[in-house]
Amino acid sequence: MPKHKGTDKLRADLRRRIAKFSDEAQRRSSVTRKGSAYNIRKEGAGQVVLVGLPNAGKSQLVSTLTDAFPEVADYPYATKNPLPGMMKFENIQIQLLDMPPITDREARPWFSHLLRNADVILIMVDLSEDPLVQLETLLAEMEGMKVKVMAQGSDEGLMPGVILKPALVVGNKYDLDGSDENYLMLGELCGDDIQVVAVSAREGNGLEDMSRTIFEKLNVIRVYTKMPGKKPDLDDPVVLRRGSTAEDAAESVHKDFRSRLKYAQVWGSGKYDGQRVKRDHVLEDGDIIELHT
Numbered sequence: 001m002p003k004h005k006g007t008d009k010l011r012a013d014l015r016r017r018i019a020k021f022s023d024e025a026q027r028r029s030s031v032t033r034k035g036s037a038y039n040i041r042k043e044g045a046g047q048v049v050l051v052g053l054p055n056a057g058k059s060q061l062v063s064t065l066t067d068a069f070p071e072v073a074d075y076p077y078a079t080k081n082p083l084p085g086m087m088k089f090e091n092i093q094i095q096l097l098d099m100p101p102i103t104d105r106e107a108r109p110w111f112s113h114l115l116r117n118a119d120v121i122l123i124m125v126d127l128s129e130d131p132l133v134q135l136e137t138l139l140a141e142m143e144g145m146k147v148k149v150m151a152q153g154s155d156e157g158l159m160p161g162v163i164l165k166p167a168l169v170v171g172n173k174y175d176l177d178g179s180d181e182n183y184l185m186l187g188e189l190c191g192d193d194i195q196v197v198a199v200s201a202r203e204g205n206g207l208e209d210m211s212r213t214i215f216e217k218l219n220v221i222r223v224y225t226k227m228p229g230k231k232p233d234l235d236d237p238v239v240l241r242r243g244s245t246a247e248d249a250a251e252s253v254h255k256d257f258r259s260r261l262k263y264a265q266v267w268g269s270g271k272y273d274g275q276r277v278k279r280d281h282v283l284e285d286g287d288i289i290e291l292h293t
């Protein structure tokens, strides 16, 4: 289909439908491949893997926030397989990956693979129960899979083979009695090391704060590229790693643009709007960049 203003809506619609079908196909194939090493294709701005004990509310969170339909159940170990869903954050999509409880021994081999491949780990704690026991169990299980949480402060030396991951702690079921105290305790336990947010996945409270925290942990920026004389599409940013430059943005439009880029103009991180910048100018979230090739 030719790419111009009139076909934008149609193209977006097609993209969505193709993504939906390939999602379904992937879901089906992951059921048939039960027991083998899973590989869930990353989509959107990044992949967030959910870690928690049975019944914490992981599936409820994915159900509330995404297009996926995980089973939510009042009995433990309801989730047996990983299930991805796309969560909207402002004008981008972030992938949430529902997981079995981390204590599920059958899932262990592929669980650790997915955990180590995650962009961000969402550690879910049930605020209607003692947060200390949960947090210690979860961190110990993760360490058993050679994954450590990236502390906001300084990092001590790591054992070989251990990887550091950005993570946040989500206290769920904040709607229940007694959760206030447990939330305070959880905050004290995490101190300055890991950021903690409180949500009710079921009632839908606190989810915006949580999404923003996830976005920050992903360490990406949204950039709007445009050609001279054209308008930027503010609904369709390019997602780049934090620290990306004008030439990285150019390459994201077309692989030849990196070498062909002569200069760029930036609205946002420039000192003034439309400032002319060099190829190595570091971009910030929300920048509009005009590429001169």
Ligand SMILES: Nc1nc2c(ncn2[C@@H]2O[C@H](COP(=O)(O)OP(=O)(O)OP(=O)(O)O)[C@@H](O)[C@H]2O)c(=O)[nH]1
Residues within 6 Å of the ligand: 052, 053, 054, 055, 056, 057, 058, 059, 060, 061, 071, 072, 073, 074, 075, 076, 077, 078, 079, 099, 100, 101, 172, 173, 174, 175, 176, 199, 200, 201, 202, 203
């Ligand atoms: N009150 C309250 N209940 C919740 C909330 N979120 C989940 N639940 C309930 O907690 C139970 C477990 O929810 P799930 O989402 O299935 O938990 P899970 O973490 O996926 O559990 P496993 O798949 O066994 O690991 C269900 O009965 C949910 O209705 C919440 O925010 N508030």
Ligand SMILES: [Mg+2]
Residues within 6 Å of the ligand: 058, 059, 060, 071, 072, 078, 079, 099, 100
């Ligand atoms: Mg579940």
